Amino acid sequence: MGAGLTGAAAAWELAQHGFKVRVYEQADVVGGHVRTEWLRGIPYEPHGAHIFHTHDAEVWQLVSQLSDFVPYRHRVAIRIRSHELSWPLQRAELSQLDEWAEIQQELASLPPHPDSANFETYCRSLMGETLYGLCIRNYTRKQWGRDPETLSASVAANRVELRNDGYLDLFRDPYQGWPDRGYADLVEALLEPAEIQLGQQVTHEDIADLALPGEPVVITSALDDFFSLDLGPLDWRGVRLESQFISDAKLVQPAMVVNEPDVSVPWTRTIETKWALARLHDTKGTVVMREYPGAAAKHYPVPDTAGVNRALQTAYEAKLAAYSRNPLMPAGRLATYSYINMDQAVRQGLEAARHIVGAQSNLRDKA
Ligand SMILES: Cc1cc2nc3c(=O)[nH]c(=O)nc-3n(C[C@H](O)[C@H](O)[C@H](O)COP(=O)(O)OP(=O)(O)OC[C@H]3O[C@@H](n4cnc5c(N)ncnc54)[C@H](O)[C@@H]3O)c2cc1C
Incomplete structure (x- = not known):
């Protein structure tokens, strides 16, 4: 079934x-x-962005035998006011933020291990109150439609990181790609x-x-x-995507996905799938999708x-x-x-x- x-x-x-x-x-x-889906040869994904990444060699062998995968390393940005930072956050980029002094102080006094009581305690103990407030709290309220402390810490464990290694790709799996067709x-x-x-x-x-x-x-x-x-x-929590074709641009975002933690922006992120196919980057025309939370669909348990x-x-x-x-x-x-x-x-x-x-x-x- x-x-x-x-x-x-x-x-x-x-x-x-x-x-x-x-x-x-x-x-x-x-x-x-x-x-x-494809519009004038440009791909977009009406159910949300999908990047294939795995450490499972057998699964990778099977999917890449059945369909031509092209190399694609997934990048995500987060918009904080006029700044577009890497996601996961990189410590080296945080000095751009006006709140850098508080952030620095909070990072210096974090506990050795995150507090796994719930999603909020986990994130605050991982990155401090200021960064949590700027990047996570409102995004999470939008995305899940509930207070972050009512969510299990397991939701954060796979999604929230604070990096200090200059590694900008979202995933670390050895096999990553996107199906060319x-x-x-x-x-x-x-x-x-x-x-x-x-x-x-x-x-x-x-x-x-x-x-x-x-x-x-x-x-x-x-x-x-x-x-x-x-x-x-x-x-279940569901999302709804609204797609817009922009005819006079090649690419309009700094990365395939841009997160929008600002509470005054009703969507959670924008997605430009065209980033996955380097062969199209010089072609005019692109599709950008806004992802809105709260649809009646079974997406996230x-x-x-x-x-x-x-x-x-x-x-x-x-x-x-x-x-x-x-x-x-x-x-x-x-x-x-x-x-x-x-x-x-x-x-x-x-x-x-x-x-x-x-x-x-x-x-x-x-x-
Ligand atoms: C927003 C979003 C983004 C994601 N991005 C990524 C990503 O970047 N990379 C990644 O690896 N994974 C990603 N995923 C996860 C990925 O979508 C799932 O792993 C994958 O779709 C799971 O496939 P499935 O067959 O289990 O479920 P589904 O794709 O949901 O397939 C279930 C099928 O069963 C059918 N069905 C349901 N009920 C019945 C019924 N009663 N009778 C008959 N048919 C029925 C449905 O119509 C559907 O076709 C993402 C998920 C979400 C929600």
Whole structure:
């Protein structure tokens, strides 16, 4: 269920082992959250910027075998009044800010390890009150629509850093790139051996009609949707993107992504996907997207400090495990209620498929 990267990778791997695979997708297109569109030859991503980065050599080998990836090292800037600084922040650039004297004092008295009580304590103890106030507090309120102290420190652990090494790329993974023909090329290649049914939403009530008893089903939808909200809805935060084509410029931003922590700016960041393809940098025309928070879409699971959302997800997982007619395997960002990158989505799809392959060969051995 689901033709995003997780479902597509599972389909690919199952087909490599001789399985006949059917994929049911509720949307009218494949790709899920990963989607590239082109306007006058310029790429943009209406669901948000996607950069492929991984240390998983097998996943990188698979995706770059199926689609031509070009080298791209991702950079992000943050706008603080008239300054465009690197993100993650670099200590050497902070002296540009009017608040440099306070910042310096605060940096000199930070604790040896960040305080992981919640998102806010983590960030304040990592960079001091002034930088936190300038760069993070309002951005986080905009992005999550809630006070930062109600978010778990785990949200910050992967996203917030203060660097002092002059390394300006966002990611440190050995394999990084962008698919030269966009992400549909990759997803379609993974799905090449499968039958695909578009426009079909599947819930637990449909399984008996779609699968024979015992047939394994990989579930990549959210489990609250799958169980028709039986135990109540899971909490998600979504974003909405507005794209603008600018015809008389080649590139308009200093980097693909510019974060906007200023509370008077209603969007959280702007994205210029064209940065990913160096071959287009001299072409006129570019697309800039503004990302607005608070859309009714399932993009980010909300890791609340109290753990309420995780407990509901665990209850849904127990319901899934108790379903006896078919083995139901949750995989991917929606079904596991977790923020995962694309490489992890592909990895989870491969592992779900391998689990099925292993279970079938055990059955054959016993017979
Ligand atoms: C704003 C944003 C930016 C991101 N940027 C990056 C990045 O730069 N780099 C990176 O590596 N990762 C990034 N990610 C993460 C990346 O989007 C995910 O890892 C990836 O999309 C997960 O794929 P998936 O198949 O698990 O989920 P999805 O892409 O959501 O696919 C699930 C599919 O299942 C379908 N479906 C759902 N319910 C049903 C149902 N009941 N019946 C049938 N079909 C159903 C959906 O329509 C969808 O097509 C980003 C995520 C967000 C939110």
